Amino acid sequence: MKWAGGITSVVQEDIILLRELHVNHYRFSLSWPRLLPTGIRAEQVNKKGIEFYSDLIDALLSSNITPIVTLHHWDLPQLLQVKYGGWQNVSMANYFRDYANLCFEAFGDRVKHWITFSDPRAMAEKGYETGHHAPGLKLRGTGLYKAAHHIIKAHAKAWHSYNTTWRSKQQGLVGISLNCDWGEPVDISNPKDLEAAERYLQFCLGWFANPIYAGDYPQVMKDYIGRKSAEQGLEMSRLPVFSLQEKSYIKGTSDFLGLGHFTTRYITERNYPSRQGPSYQNDRDLIELVDPNWPDLGSKWLYSVPWGFRRLLNFAQTQYGDPPIYVMENGASQKFHCTQLCDEWRIQYLKGYINEMLKAIKDGANIKGYTSWSLLDKFEWEKGYSDRYGFYYVEFNDRNKPRYPKASVQYYKKIIIANGFPNPREVESWYLKALETCSINNQMLAAEPLLSHMQMVTEIVVPTVCSLCVLITAVLLMLLLRRQS
Structure with a gap:
């Protein structure tokens, strides 16, 4: 395999891991x-930077792996935050469009699947409402809606740029990826619970999807935020408003819908007034x-509820007019x-959720692809390196960051090769064989501190001792020469 020159040996090794998994996209x-x-x-x-990503794309394609590229996953340039206030400023939409055009120009001859934003709801809520993520602002009840408003405009500008300038030459697709859990009514015979579950989905998925597919925010968001804003003595709703021209410009700006999903919640109406502010x-x-x-x-928020996945996929399918759906994130973190x-x-978790996705396909959902979260253990925002979602365990305490396959690697590989689940007996054999690999890999991992120690001895102690020997020899030789003279 001939590798492109700009990518590191570690990235080359990771592409080998992708090949071993038999994935057809990354x-x-x-x-x-x-x-x-x-x-x-x-x-x-x-x-x-252009060269690094270009070489990475070439390396993936040379391994017959289709690159699916996200333009923005929450890492905004610091100067845009300092000078303009980040996503609180509508000027971000133009700067994002220019950045997107640079990427289309540099990589669009080889990249045919583009995601403008990944999970913008979390970016807006945790960045401008709770302050858990950068830029760490707590603009309760206002900042996140303003940020989302500008993100939606930025998405539309990037889509229109691709559509008018690049699509005819590059023949690619541009969409957005939205994360949402499923909301199930506590009591399906109670209209209030049904309305609350619908409201949960509209405030989660509809917040971004509805403007893109229908031209405006969900009516329930406009009603509830508008009413509460009035109760709080405000003359205008805290939810920004799209002009008629903006609604027309934003509507239809998606070639596919990306969906991220991890878990489910039961939903019931809150029948008592909140004493907190907006x-x-x-x-x-x-x-x-x-x-x-x-x-x-293991994670406080994550429970395995596979049936919720099927319901979310079918909801998105009917709600937004049968769009092509790519599942962009789905996975489970480390239990211990x-x-x-x-x-x-x-x-x-994989078995349950992928099976429910296959049922959704039989229901009629137009699902084009599935991406599990994630290949490697990695940095998970405010959780740091503690939440491990990877198929491959990464030893972060070793400067070389070695990767070790977990049992799920063998299992997921079998699912990919079979493109599903052939029969229960064979699937059970996958499970047993996958677990057989654990003891060997655990032994390798247990030996890693000893290997690291030996490497340190080799790299530091041995050269130091050799240098001292040379120095002592030189001193002795000098003394001998002086004595002779």
Whole structure:
């Protein structure tokens, strides 16, 4: 295999891991600051950044792996935040369009699947409402709606740029990826619970999807936020308004719908007034619950509820007019905060969720692809390296960051090769064989500290001792020469 010159040996090894998994596509994100350090194309383009991603794309294609590329996964150039206030400023839409055009120009001859934004709801809520993510602002009940408003405009500008300038030459697709859990009514015979569950989905998925597919925010968002804004003594709704021209410009700006999904919540109406001030959570007027019998995967928010996946896929299919759907994120994090390669809970999660996706396809959902989250253990925002979603365990304490396959690697590989689940007996054999690999890999991982110690001895102690020997020899030789003279 001939590798492109600009990518590192570690990236080359990761592409080998992708080949071993037999995947036919790989989703990764570009870094806006890496390509445009100031965020503004007219000021500075980092050619080394362009070269790195170009070589990565070439390496993937040479391995018959289709690149699916995300333009923005929450890493905004710092200067755009400092100078303009980031996504609170509508000027971000133009800067994002310019950045997108640079990417289309540099990589669009080889990249045919583009995602403008990945999970913009979390970016807006955690960045401008709760402050858990950068830029860490707590503009309760206002900042996230303003940020989302500008993100939607930026998405539309990037889509129109591709549509008018690049599509005829490059023949690619541009969409957005939206994450949402499923909301199931606590009591399906109770109209209030049904309305609350619908409201949950509209405030989650519809917030971004409805403008793109129908031209405006969901009516329930406009009604609830408008009413609460009036109750709070405001003359205008805290939810921004699209002009008629903007509605027309935004509507239809998606060649596919990307969906991220991890878990489910039971939803019931909140029948008591909130004493807190304006906030996204209070605007929804609902309560989220979990079933204590659902398998707990270790993270506080993540429970395995496969049937919710099928319902979300079917909801998106009917709600937005039968769009092509790409599942962009779906996976389970590490159950224990320790080294654990026998991840049988992830195997069970994959089996359950992929089966429900296959049922949704039989229901008529137009699902074009599935991407599991994620290839490697990696940085998970405010959780750092503690939440491990990877098929491959990464030893972060070793400077070489070695990768070790978890049991789920063998299982997922079988699903990909078979393109599904042939029969229960064979699938059970996959499970047993996958777990057989754990003990060997765990032994390798357990030996890693010793190997690292030996490597340190080799790299540091041995050269130091050799240098001392040379120095002592030189001193002795000098003394001998002096004595002779």
